[in-house]
Amino acid sequence: MFAFTVRRVAQAVLVMLIISLIGFSIKHNFGDPVRELVGERVTPQERQQIRDQLGLNDPFMVQYGRFLKSAVHGDLGRSFFFKKPVTEVILAKAPATLELVFCASLIVILLSVPLGIYSAIHPRRLLSRLIMGVSIVGVSMPVFLTAILLIYIFSVELGWLPSFGRGETVQLFGFWDSGLLTRDGLRHLLMPSVALSSIMLPLFIRLIRSEMMEVLETEYVKFAWAKGLRPRRVWYVHAFKNTLLPVITVGGVQLGIMVAFTILTETVFQWQGMGSMFIESVERADTALMVSYIVVVGFIFVVVNTLVDLIYGLVNPTVRIAGRK
Amino acid sequence: MINFLRRLRSSDFSYYFFRDPIALVSFAVLLVLVVAAFSAPLIAPHNPYDPTTIDIMDSELPPAWAAEGSRNFLLGTDDMGRGMFSTMLYGMRISIIIGLGAVLLQAMIGIVVGLLSGYIKRLDSILMRIADVQLSFSTYMIAIFIGATFQMVFGVANYEKIAAPLLILIIGLAEWPQYARTVRASVLAERQKEYIEAARVIGLSKVRIMWRHILPNTLSPVLVISTVQVANAIMSEAALSFLGLGMPQNKPSLGSLITSGFEYIFSGSWWITIFPGILLVTLILVINLLGDWVRDYLNPKLYKG
Amino acid sequence: MEKLLAINKLSVDFTLRESTLRAVNKVSLSLDRGERLGIVGESGAGKSVLGFSIINLISKPGRIAEGSVIFQGEEISAYSYEQMRRVRGDRISMIFQDPMMTLNPVLTIGEQMRESLKAHMEVSTAQANEICLEKLRKVYIPSPEKRLEQYPHEFSGGMRQRIIIAISLLTNPAMIIADEPTTALDVTIQAEIMELLLELCETEQMGLILITHDLAVVSQVTQRIAVMYAGTIVELGRTEDIITHPQHPYTIGLLGALPQRAGSSGRLNQIPGVMPGLARIPRGCPFKNRCSLAAEICATKPHLRKSSSGSEAACHMVGTEQSTAA
Numbered sequence: 001m002f003a004f005t006v007r008r009v010a011q012a013v014l015v016m017l018i019i020s021l022i023g024f025s026i027k028h029n030f031g032d033p034v035r036e037l038v039g040e041r042v043t044p045q046e047r048q049q050i051r052d053q054l055g056l057n058d059p060f061m062v063q064y065g066r067f068l069k070s071a072v073h074g075d076l077g078r079s080f081f082f083k084k085p086v087t088e089v090i091l092a093k094a095p096a097t098l099e100l101v102f103c104a105s106l107i108v109i110l111l112s113v114p115l116g117i118y119s120a121i122h123p124r125r126l127l128s129r130l131i132m133g134v135s136i137v138g139v140s141m142p143v144f145l146t147a148i149l150l151i152y153i154f155s156v157e158l159g160w161l162p163s164f165g166r167g168e169t170v171q172l173f174g175f176w177d178s179g180l181l182t183r184d185g186l187r188h189l190l191m192p193s194v195a196l197s198s199i200m201l202p203l204f205i206r207l208i209r210s211e212m213m214e215v216l217e218t219e220y221v222k223f224a225w226a227k228g229l230r231p232r233r234v235w236y237v238h239a240f241k242n243t244l245l246p247v248i249t250v251g252g253v254q255l256g257i258m259v260a261f262t263i264l265t266e267t268v269f270q271w272q273g274m275g276s277m278f279i280e281s282v283e284r285a286d287t288a289l290m291v292s293y294i295v296v297v298g299f300i301f302v303v304v305n306t307l308v309d310l311i312y313g314l315v316n317p318t319v320r321i322a323g324r325k
Numbered sequence: 326m327i328n329f330l331r332r333l334r335s336s337d338f339s340y341y342f343f344r345d346p347i348a349l350v351s352f353a354v355l356l357v358l359v360v361a362a363f364s365a366p367l368i369a370p371h372n373p374y375d376p377t378t379i380d381i382m383d384s385e386l387p388p389a390w391a392a393e394g395s396r397n398f399l400l401g402t403d404d405m406g407r408g409m410f411s412t413m414l415y416g417m418r419i420s421i422i423i424g425l426g427a428v429l430l431q432a433m434i435g436i437v438v439g440l441l442s443g444y445i446k447r448l449d450s451i452l453m454r455i456a457d458v459q460l461s462f463s464t465y466m467i468a469i470f471i472g473a474t475f476q477m478v479f480g481v482a483n484y485e486k487i488a489a490p491l492l493i494l495i496i497g498l499a500e501w502p503q504y505a506r507t508v509r510a511s512v513l514a515e516r517q518k519e520y521i522e523a524a525r526v527i528g529l530s531k532v533r534i535m536w537r538h539i540l541p542n543t544l545s546p547v548l549v550i551s552t553v554q555v556a557n558a559i560m561s562e563a564a565l566s567f568l569g570l571g572m573p574q575n576k577p578s579l580g581s582l583i584t585s586g587f588e589y590i591f592s593g594s595w596w597i598t599i600f601p602g603i604l605l606v607t608l609i610l611v612i613n614l615l616g617d618w619v620r621d622y623l624n625p626k627l628y629k630g
Numbered sequence: 631m632e633k634l635l636a637i638n639k640l641s642v643d644f645t646l647r648e649s650t651l652r653a654v655n656k657v658s659l660s661l662d663r664g665e666r667l668g669i670v671g672e673s674g675a676g677k678s679v680l681g682f683s684i685i686n687l688i689s690k691p692g693r694i695a696e697g698s699v700i701f702q703g704e705e706i707s708a709y710s711y712e713q714m715r716r717v718r719g720d721r722i723s724m725i726f727q728d729p730m731m732t733l734n735p736v737l738t739i740g741e742q743m744r745e746s747l748k749a750h751m752e753v754s755t756a757q758a759n760e761i762c763l764e765k766l767r768k769v770y771i772p773s774p775e776k777r778l779e780q781y782p783h784e785f786s787g788g789m790r791q792r793i794i795i796a797i798s799l800l801t802n803p804a805m806i807i808a809d810e811p812t813t814a815l816d817v818t819i820q821a822e823i824m825e826l827l828l829e830l831c832e833t834e835q836m837g838l839i840l841i842t843h844d845l846a847v848v849s850q851v852t853q854r855i856a857v858m859y860a861g862t863i864v865e866l867g868r869t870e871d872i873i874t875h876p877q878h879p880y881t882i883g884l885l886g887a888l889p890q891r892a893g894s895s896g897r898l899n900q901i902p903g904v905m906p907g908l909a910r911i912p913r914g915c916p917f918k919n920r921c922s923l924a925a926e927i928c929a930t931k932p933h934l935r936k937s938s939s940g941s942e943a944a945c946h947m948v949g950t951e952q953s954t955a956a
């Protein structure tokens with residue numbers, strides 16, 4: 001297990017280096033740090049001077065090294081638009097996005113497990129067919145369209161739920177703006193979470209169903225039936241425990257991918273999180289902020305993937321033992 | 326060609342196809358949509374690309390059956406006064422072209438990468454690591470990043486001018502790993518087999534073995550993912566357009582039509598968003614249903630229902 | 631003698647989209663207390679389906695179409711799901727073919743043994759562990775205390791099959807159905823497992839239905855043999871009668887295909903052709919297309935009749951002179 005962990009973490013670090021290299025080269029080639037500092041009204045001579053001072057005429061790798069060093073210390077440059085260090089901007093926006101992803105993941109997990117299991121156990125029942133039918137429509141529905149439909153139905157036509165923003169938030173620990181603690185905040189959170197979960201939910205149901213149906217066909221499940229075990233024991237212990245392994249690997253990664261879909265959801269609901277910040281930074285050509293987002297999201301993905309692999313190693317006795325030896 | 330059709334008619338493929346009502350209906354709907362999209366210049370009552378035929382006074386008209394609707398515009402008009410029906414047909418054509426183009430590009434990159442890494446050990450770990458990283462990032466994210474970078478490089482105005490080929494390039498670059506993995510897996514499975522050994526023993530060249538013997542055997546998994554990938558590519562294009570990284574408003578795809586209608590939904594002009602939305606979902610849905618069917622058909626191991 | 635099991639005209643159908651296939655066709659069999667019966671045939675003959683149908687555990691499109699199964703005087707084929715569940719793994723245990731696939735990879739041996747007990751009786755975990763250890767010792771698993779906490783992949787194939795046998799013994803069943811229990815094992819281990827099974831059946835007075843394609847294995851262990859072909863029993867009788875004086879042409883062919891029986895010429899006598907698929911079983915005698923003795927009468931279906939050797943054979947060509955007395 002130890003060797004496995006070390007290998008996995010080393011891989012993660014390597015991937016992070018590559019991501020930062022890509023991010024840096026975008027910034028290096030297209031960004032204009034001088035503008036970020038002093039704006040656009042400077043003469044070419046002054047500009048050259050500042051570039052020299054900032055070390056922008058140094059070789060690429062030297063600059064990359066410097067970028068990496070400050071990135072490790074949490075300094076990813078300054079945002080041209082916000083006139084603040086990007087780390088500060090991103091940290092201020094992160095809680096909104098993370099809460100949204102958290103709630104959507106919760107919806108996905110709470111619904112997909114029972115629905116997936118049910119439709120695997122009783123594939124021919126009407127309800128299972130209905131679940132599968134709805135889920136393929138769900139897979140075919142772009143997340144922003146779901147969001148727009150929700151807004152049209154629940155905000156425009158029925159007027160039940162607010163259509164944009166986070167509503168009332170409470171500050172926790174001095175930096176975390178939470179919408180989870182107020183009624184208004186939760187009301188604002190509901191539609192964005194549902195919209196965000198709508199893309200992953202059908203995928204999860206289909207994944208759990210197909211994995212579980214495969215497991216139900218195995219010899220050891222047949223043997224469990226032959227032992228006269230109660231159906232619940234066969235389904236939820238024998239079959240589901242084996243279904244979990246592939247679901248954790250694929251599913252963990254998919255939950256990480258939800259961060260990507262926050263870009264769309266946040267844009268529709270004008271949710272003041274990292275996703276809408278990213279799109280705004282693209283529109284404003286705020287290179288430093290945009291690149292930092294890529295690096296930060298890359299970091300989140302890498303962490304999630306590494307954790308998923310480690311959890312997989314913990315759950316699967318075969319990997320666990322192989323690591324011990 | 327006639328021979329091929331005759332063979333097709335007597336094959337298992339068509340036997341199972343015609344017995345599956347979902348596959349049959351999906352195919353029929355898809356056929357109608359594709360034909361309608363590509364004959365848009367012939368069947369559309371208006372030309373949304375011709376500014377002289379557009380009257381701004383016609384903007385935001387509701388569908389013909391509503392009280393204020395005009396009989397001229399069956400499904401109403403958008404904010405610029407273009408007939409929804411015609412604009413949607415043209416938009417669907419763009420969506421389909423971008424979807425197909427992107428999948429063609431993905432398949433080309435993916436098949437080459439997959440063959441190389443399945444056949445040349447030294448390249449395998451590098452190429453597959455790249456594919457893994459890209460997949461774990463989600464192809465959506467990659468597409469958005471590439472799109473954002475491109476927009477920065479070219480500037481918004483230039484980006485919009487060459488949006489269609491750029492979108493094909495973006496989505497193609499973002500989604501090739503799916504193909505590469507699939508092809509690699511079947512290359513690895515195939516090269517174990519004895520006939521490849523035999524081909525090697527009689528001294529056929531590597532390129533020839535790959536091209537003549539291994540590649541044809543990877544086609545059925547490629548076909549299975551291709552259908553679903555077309556649906557994904559169309560979805561990606563819609564998402565990019567929604568974020569302003571896609572087709573411009575004067576040459577809208579289904580995605581950018583939905584986007585342009587979004588602002589008007591609050592004032593009650595639902596049709597500008599909802600109609601292209603329904604069309605987009607229908608298009609993706611029938612492709613996905615066909616994809617499911619093809620997968621079940623070509624991979625009977627999964628067909629346990 | 632008291633009958634442990636009686637199968638009466640049991641048929642099993644597999645209903646597909648277009649057609650219905652009969653995998654087991656009106657099979658009648660019986661088993662006395664503590665008796666060991668071998669069911670022999672090629673793969674696809676329906677012997678496994680027959681075995682599974684006794685505890686009504688046929689995989690999905692299959693179902694019992696007609697007939698009954700009487701076990702210890704009760705018609706278990708008419709049981710409700712819950713009643714049948716109480717029989718499975720309690721009074722009738724099963725041993726599967728491939729020990730590498732039969733144990734759940736993510737549960738420890740202990741969990742998989744205890745759950746079997748807890749499904750059928752009220753026991754505490756400590757009591758259950760005691761029973762598990764006792765049975766593991768019975769199948770000669772060394773240091774069983776340590777084994778309970780281990781996972782299946784930490785055992786060899788032979789060891790796993792011993793564990794599976796231990797699981798089947800947990801509830802002291804009256805009968806064990808063993809479906810090709812040694813096919814997936816090395817030859818040396820096959821003999822060990824068969825000996826173990828035989829020993830246990832004798833000491834515990836358990837009935838055994840041994841399903842196999844291996845006549846050599848069957849002849850060592852069982853008292854009676856049923857030879858199956860294309861879903862029907864073609865010959866049924868005492869093991870020694872069938873081994874020494876096979877009556878049905880199919881049994882003769884099967885025995886001729888055994889290396890030690892190859893005769894002076896040293897050649898194996900193969901039965902020409904292959905067993906027909908379930909959809910292509912000929913009318914009348916199912917074996918007629920491959921039979922060297924086939925005649926016109928074979929167009930009608932033969933039934934099991936006592937033959938001169940003492941076994942029953944379903945063949946028109948088998949002499950019946952002495953059977954009239956029975």
